[in-house]
Amino acid sequence: MAGMRLLILGGTWFLGRALGELALSSGWSVTTFNRGVSASDLPGVQIVHGDREQPEDLKRLAEQGPWDAVIDTIGYVPAQVLTAATALAPVVDRYVFVSSVNVYTGWPNEPLHDESPLFDCPPDADATFGADLGYAGQYGTLKAGCENAVMQAVGQKRAIVLRPGVILGPHEYVGRLTWWLTRAARGGQLLAPGPADRPIQPVDVRDVAAFALARATGQDYGSFNVTAPMGHATFAELVDTCIGVTGAGTQPVWTDPDWLVKRGVQQWTELPLWRTHRGVWAVDSSRAIAAGLACRPLCDTVSQTWAWMTAGGSAITGEGEAGRAADHGISAVRERELLKTWLQDN
Ligand SMILES: NC(=O)c1ccc[n+]([C@@H]2O[C@H](COP(=O)([O-])OP(=O)(O)OC[C@H]3O[C@@H](n4cnc5c(N)ncnc54)[C@H](OP(=O)(O)O)[C@@H]3O)[C@@H](O)[C@H]2O)c1
Structure with a gap:
């Protein structure tokens, strides 16, 4: 107005x-x-x-x-x-x-x-x-x-x-989607936390x-x-879109969530947005949706965040809230070790 x-x-x-x-x-x-x-x-x-x-x-x-x-x-x-x-x-x-x-x-x-x-x-x-x-x-x-x-x-x-x-979305500083995009752009085999069809609602x-x-x-x-409506997207849609837009031919290896938990992989931070708790992606936002909340498809959020990153966009970093990105993302060495064990055992 x-x-x-x-x-x-x-x-x-x-x-x-x-x-x-x-x-x-x-x-x-x-x-x-x-x-x-x-x-x-x-x-x-x-x-x-x-x-x-x-x-x-x-x-x-x-x-x-x-x-x-x-x-x-x-x-x-x-x-x-x-x-x-x-x-x-x-x-x-x-x-x-x-x-x-x-x-x-x-x-x-x-x-x-x-x-x-x-x-x-x-x-x-x-x-x-x-x-x-x-x-x-x-x-x-x-x-x-x-x-x-x-x-x-x-x-x-x-x-x-x-x-x-x-x-x-663009300008995110926590290091969630931005980490997945950066990881997908690195190529190779990517440790993907199953199940692939886990519903998510960012x-x-x-x-x-x-x-x-x-x-x-x-x-x-x-x-x-x-929140986006429950079932708005799946974890596979998130990972596959990150792989698609970054274009590095990265291959997801879907792993069992209980297996990851047993190996001490930190939910929410080491593998951002991955969490096994049953309520994490079960938030009813029907009041907001009835009042007019409109949610674009996740693939648009992912591709436009990548467009922002590749255009030179960089997140705020520093102390406090802005320092949270440092806590996010598994190291390449640990990811390789986990993948090796998973592929040997499965
Ligand atoms: N990210 C999520 O997934 C998520 C989820 C749920 C809820 N939220 C909520 O959404 C909000 C996120 O907002 P945003 O971080 O994106 O906000 P923003 O308004 O884009 O950025 C934070 C602002 O705070 C200012 N600031 C920091 N310390 C200040 C101080 N002492 N006095 C005055 N200004 C100060 C910063 O500027 P200066 O440093 O220059 O002062 C900056 O402009 C938060 O309330 C968060 O709890 C976020």
Whole structure:
């Protein structure tokens, strides 16, 4: 909707960048808020540099308002989100918070729907809350507290919570699809985690952005799981498309998942996106789909991510969230050893 004013907290990496690009191309006036240290701001946005951890910076940001909506992509600590949302509440109509399916206590062990039980976390918790839960448990717990912080600051009828599952696409920095593409481009025999027909439901970053932007202008509120529909694609489609677009004649060798687990292959990281837990790709996003979430085919996400990579696109790297790519991908030596044993035994 042309003429609308949007504030994006973040806006220079992956989802925030896709949001900014889409909003600008839709005729929105876009302001982004980040520190200006890790990546370039999008051309055409109004830039406010500041730190989400500094209340004075958030106060200075609020003075630049009003906006029709804010989309917050950078909330990880409830107390910080509470400060930001409280400062912005008088100058935004709608507050769209980007959360995660990790807020559900059942993820990734059980199938999930929009009303599944959530972690319990107060809206003013600090970064130490849930430290005993491990990385994923603490991340999900704190995200649940961030959702509570937004609700407390702006009220239920102005808050929209998006809970994406795995997001893929151009500018991805976690090292999931980008690792599979890089591996496929190296050629040879590729260790593929079976079963080949395992259903997966990653969502394209640009489809999340379109859905978020529509929520920013819409009338509805509440929470939405944001994943592609269950059964959207299979692991074989992911691997085969990576092999097809990279064109190195790589041959997948499909291996048994229990065999990989027994050999200590780390799920989710050593072989990115591979996880045997029954709930990981069983997230019901029918509420979002009914509200208009449209998901492009996985082959488009894969080919366009490869196009971005080969055009010189490189992910953000560094500390914290941006440092996660370093944890992803099996080493070539270990992959060769595992393949040798598998092929001897099978
Ligand atoms: N990736 C997935 O599969 C997935 C799945 C589910 C949910 N999510 C959620 O989706 C969101 C992902 O967003 P994104 O990383 O793509 O966002 P983004 O908005 O594209 O990038 C992160 C932004 O945060 C800014 N930033 C970092 N530290 C800051 C600080 N102290 N103060 C102000 N700005 C700061 C960075 O810029 P500067 O460094 O210059 O400040 C950058 O602009 C997250 O909320 C994540 O939890 C992701």
